[in-house]
Amino acid sequence: MISETRQALGATLTTELGFTVHPVLDERLSPPVGFIIPGSPFLERGATFGAFGLRLECHLVFQGTNNAAASDAIDDAVETALVTLVNAGWSVESVSEPFLMTHAGSNYMAVQLSTIKDVHL
Numbered sequence: 250m251i252s253e254t255r256q257a258l259g260a261t262l263t264t265e266l267g268f269t270v271h272p273v274l275d276e277r278l279s280p281p282v283g284f285i286i287p288g289s290p291f292l293e294r295g296a297t298f299g300a301f302g303l304r305l306e307c308h309l310v311f312q313g314t315n316n317a318a319a320s321d322a323i324d325d326a327v328e329t330a331l332v333t334l335v336n337a338g339w340s341v342e343s344v345s346e347p348f349l350m351t352h353a354g355s356n357y358m359a360v361q362l363s364t365i366k367d368v369h370l
Contacts, residue, residue, distance in 0.1 A: 251370070258285060262283060268283065270283030271285065272285050273286070278310055280310050280311050284308050300368065301367065303365065304365045305365075306363055307330065307362040312358075323347050327362070334364055338366060339364045339366045342363040344362050344363075
């Protein structure tokens, strides 16, 4: 159930954002791109009996290190992702400020969306 939920979240965001959101962190990033990793705590007691709160962190990554084009792309993607997540039944706990992310020796601008959804295992 956890893996299927993460894959479904990636597919839903991919459809709405217009760029690939991988259900895991890929070895190679080709922005714009997204990936999903476990949040902390990964699982906790859910809102109803038998449910567990599944936390996932959605990272959206963009080319550039701090320019207007990257900032506009991040703003647009965050707005779209928020609407998409809420419509898909996810609670968005927070959205980080854009930050410089280094991966495989390259620098990117990124933002992290912290999400939680009740699931039944």
